[in-house]
Amino acid sequence: MNSTLPITPETITRVTLANGLTILVKDNPNNASVTLRGRMRAGGLFDAPPVNGLAHFATAALQRGTRKRTFQKLNEELDRFGMSFGIGAGTETIGFSGKALVEDFDRLLNLAADVVMHPIFPRSETEKLRAEILANLKQADDDTQHVAYREFRKLCYPASHPYHRLSDGTATTVKRLTLNQLREFHARYFRPDVTTLVIVGDLRADHAIEKIERAFGKWRARGTPEPHAIPVASPLKQIARRVFPLDGKTQADLVLGYPGLRRTDPDYYALSIGDLIFGRLGLYGRLGENVRERQGLAYYVFSSIEAGIGAGPWSVRAGVNPKNLDRALEGILAEIARLRSAQVTQDELSEARDFITGSLALRLETNDGVAATLSDIELFDLGLDYLQRYPQIVRAISAEQILAAAQKYAQIENYALAIAGPVDRRQ
Amino acid sequence: MSEIREAHLDNGLTVLLKPVRTAPVATFWVWYRVGSRNEVPGITGISHWVEHMMFKGTPTLSKGEIMHLINRNGGVDNAFTSSDYTAYFELLPSDRIDLALRIESDRMVNALFEPEEVASERTVIISEREGAENEPRFWLGEEVLAAAFKVHPYHHDTIGWKIDLETMTRDDLYSHYKTYYAPNNAVIVAAGDFDADEMLAKIQKAFGALPRGKDIPPVKSVEPPQEGERRVVLRRPGPTSYFHAAYHAPKASAPDYFPVFVLVGVLTGVGGMSFSGHGSPGRSSRLYRALVETGLAVDVDCSFRATIDPGTLDVTATARPGVAIEKVERAIFAELEKIATKRITENEFAKVLKQARSQFVYAADGVMNVGGWLGQLEVVASYKMYETFLDNLNKVTRADVLRVAQKYLGETNRTVGWFVPSNDGARKGRR
Structure with a gap:
């Protein structure tokens, strides 16, 4: 079998249309479907605090009615052809994705273009959506993992920073958003020159591009796009700890962490391999070994780096019985201290490198996996030869670099910690 | 696509091979025919706990070594347990797939179950259950299942009752393992970039010498027909009301399986066809339009798992905060009555077929x-x-769908569960 990488400068067709829309196509004849993935450099980062949730609400509303399709007609079309399509806004990007059999690809493409370019924000459907968003927010208020994470973000980033808030907003802000604000958001931020469209599936690149040009070619934007940037977040200067009691819960969920780094930061690979060893590899790395395996305190305890356009958080999440909360926290902090005080062993490092490089094939096994990887390569400007360079990048990272990154980003004296569950405020 | 190769080793092991030579990747699975269906009171949850113990080492592969080997070879592995099976899988670069055979053939018979490992895993398992307990839907599901099945072991959830997790012993676990883990109670499935003859020879070499186990104790329980609606009401703190109705439904091998599959597709859409039998609801489906579009519910779903013994068809919904759960129930029952009164349309039927084909x-x-x-x-x-x-789905007629709707969606065949919030939100919600 041909074991060359599916993503190289030779296997990917990349073009930019006259209107600025970037297209990446990978032909995969092995499955009779097509995956479409779009990403725009826009999102909740553009929401000022009083309109927190605007990007999220406006984007979700696009599917509620377009020039050519009512909400019901659009749903009927998707279901009748066994297609899927969804669109949503995060803090940094707005993403849409769809899937169809090859024979229905034109249909999916036209539907996607209609949604992205020609939403009409019909009043009654948009109000229904508002009620759904408010209901979801109310449910999220009762979800211990969600509350812990949401509150962690407030503690970790200052109120002026876009990461202080989650992109879906709050009941107060969502109730106040007007239809005009939704329309304006779409008119201002949805533009071809900030959009990338990735197509992976059983069709020739030139055909795919022709079809995309037909569907999206008339999309126009005025002026230049807003700068897509996230301000720097300063390191924490103290322990910021908050406890949120919730009724009727058995388990307390916690999030402990720091502002991390950008995806394009030179420290990214060192910190990311350090994080893998610290709280992910196998069954949650060193954290899992200590807190789950050795002490039996938690079913889940893991770490993650959300390195994006801005310095997203580096955090540990765990769910524990409230009576074990202190012991679990001690275990987590002890592992942070260890990561900061001594180099990871050569054994740990080589295992992490082997895993990262070896498992690449697994992530590229499906159309969806290839599309997601391509979309990241484009967003962070990594280059189509990225996967070819990737093993060398990973192998070049040393234990010294990991230690330096851990010392730079993690601290024992200063961290943000939020706990939600059957706990006392004084805990 | 290539054919599926079926083989049976002398020790009773079933082998299914499907070469798929499109990416340099292969997956290896062992499915044991054991799950919460094989459990009795006192040891509920034991199958799932045994699954956890399979990662704790054998005399030749110490605890943690399995994991390190998988990492070193750029693979991922995991396992899961349901009512009917316990499954283990590895996904590896195809030139490393031998590792999976080594791990799985070893732990099929040699897992250690050291007492200190059992002790530290007890609290991990309890923590897993406690995480689920934070979800109102978990409590309601457990309650509805227990009422729907009074005789058959589908009565309890796979995680098990908490008291059993607190009290079962190392010997209980080991004996469960020794009873059910044997080649004659297992199915191997490999799919991916390999040659079927070569893979079969490797499997023969790794598993062929393992001794056949004793005959597996049969599950004799048969759930008697339900003769009237059952109701459970749960009052706990929560953000809103939740609805769950379970209808006794046909097993996967029954002729009615396919008509019911179509029925569910019309009610909720053929969502992502993951093998959990659960997907996201189609927004043109009857239930979405009647419940979510009308503003009664935040979400609604209908699920129907393929099971060994007759299981359930489950309709679940989350009431929009402020909407009385009675209203949600009325709207759901109205849809179910409608589908049991009048044939589904040609268009609806065609939609389900196309969705299934795409999925x-x-x-x-x-x-x-x-x-x-x-x-x-x-x-x-x-x-x-x-x-x-897909051929079997194509053979279903609209008359069949009407017939199974009448047969299974009746009032006497259902168990209805309400989760009603007991805190302030609840009082608001009731008005």
């Missing part, structure tokens, strides 16, 4: 899904169901 193609992208589907279907019915699934 089959999507699910065949990637070898993991293929391995999962084949194994699950073999355990609950036959892997041949995979190859004939």
Whole structure:
């Protein structure tokens, strides 16, 4: 079998249309479907605090009615052809994705273009959506993992920073958003020159591009796009700890962490391999070994780096019985201290490198996996030869670099910690 | 696509191989025919706990070594337990797949169950249950299941009752393992980039010498027909009300399986066809339009798992905060009555068929899904169901769908559960 990488400068067709829309196509004849993935450099980062949730609400509303399709007609079309399509806004990007059999690809493409370019924000459907968003927010208020994470973000980033808030907003802000604000958001931020469209599936690149040009070619934007940037977040200067009691819960969920780094930061690979060893590899790395395996305190305890356009958080999440909360926290902090005080062993490092490089094939096994990887390569400007360079990048990272990154980003004296569950405020 | 190769070793091990030579990746699965269906009071949750113990080492592969080997070879592995099976899988670069055979053949018979490992895993398992307990839906589901099945072990959830997790012993676990883990109670499924003859020879070499186990104790319980509606009401703190109705439904190998599959497709859409039998609801489906579009519910779903014994068809919904749960129930029952009164339309039927066909193609992208589907279907019915699934759906008629709707969706066949919030939100919600 041909074991060359599916993503190289030779296997990917990349073009930019006259209107600025970037297209990446990978032909995969092995499955009779097509995956479409779009990403725009826009999102909740553009929401000022009083309109927190605007990007999220406006984007979700696009599917509620377009020039050519009512909400019901659009749903009927998707279901009748066994297609899927969804669109949503995060803090940094707005993403849409769809899937169809090859024979229905034109249909999916036209539907996607209609949604992205020609939403009409019909009043009654948009109000229904508002009620759904408010209901979801109310449910999220009762979800211990969600509350812990949401509150962690407030503690970790200052109120002026876009990461202080989650992109879906709050009941107060969502109730106040007007239809005009939704329309304006779409008119201002949805533009071809900030959009990338990735197509992976059983069709020739030139055909795919022709079809995309037909569907999206008339999309126009005025002026230049807003700068897509996230301000720097300063390191924490103290322990910021908050406890949120919730009724009727058995388990307390916690999030402990720091502002991390950008995806394009030179420290990214060192910190990311350090994080893998610290709280992910196998069954949650060193954290899992200590807190789950050795002490039996938690079913889940893991770490993650959300390195994006801005310095997203580096955090540990765990769910524990409230009576074990202190012991679990001690275990987590002890592992942070260890990561900061001594180099990871050569054994740990080589295992992490082997895993990262070896498992690449697994992530590229499906159309969806290839599309997601391509979309990241484009967003962070990594280059189509990225996967070819990737093993060398990973192998070049040393234990010294990991230690330096851990010392730079993690601290024992200063961290943000939020706990939600059957706990006392004084805990 | 290539054919599925079926083989049986002398020790009773079933082997299913599906070469898929599109990416340099292979997946290896072992499915044991044991789950919470094989458990009795006092040891509920034991199958799931045994699954956890399979990662704790054997005399030749110490605890943690399995994990390190998988990492070193750029693979991923995991396991899961349901009412009917316990499944283990590895996904590896195809030139490393031998590792999976080594791990799985070893732990099929040699797992250690050291007492200190059992002790530290007890609290991990309890923590897993406590995480689920934070979800109102978990409590309601457990309550409804317990009322719907009074005789059959589908009565309890796979995680098990907490008291059993607190009290069962190392010997209980080990004896469960020794009873059910044997080649004659297992199905191997491999899919991916390999040659079928070579893979079969490797499997013969790794598993062929393992001794056949004793005959597996049969599950004799048969749930008697339900003779009247059952109701459970749960009052706990929560953000809103939740609804769950369970109807006794046919097993996967029954002729009615396919008409019910279509019925569910019309009610909720054929969502992502992962082998859990659960997907996101189609927004043009009857239930979405009647419940979510009308503003009564935040979400609604209908699920129907393929099971060894007759299981349930479950309709669940989350009431929009402020909407009385009675209203949600009335709207759901009205839809179910409608579908049991009048034939579904040609258009609805065609939609379900097309959705199923698409979902089959999507699910065949990637070898993991293929391995999962084949194994699950073999355990609950036959892997041949995979190859004939779409043909069998095509044979269903609209009259069949009406017939099964009348047969299964009746009032006497249902258990209705309400989760009613007991805190302030509740009082608001009741008005």
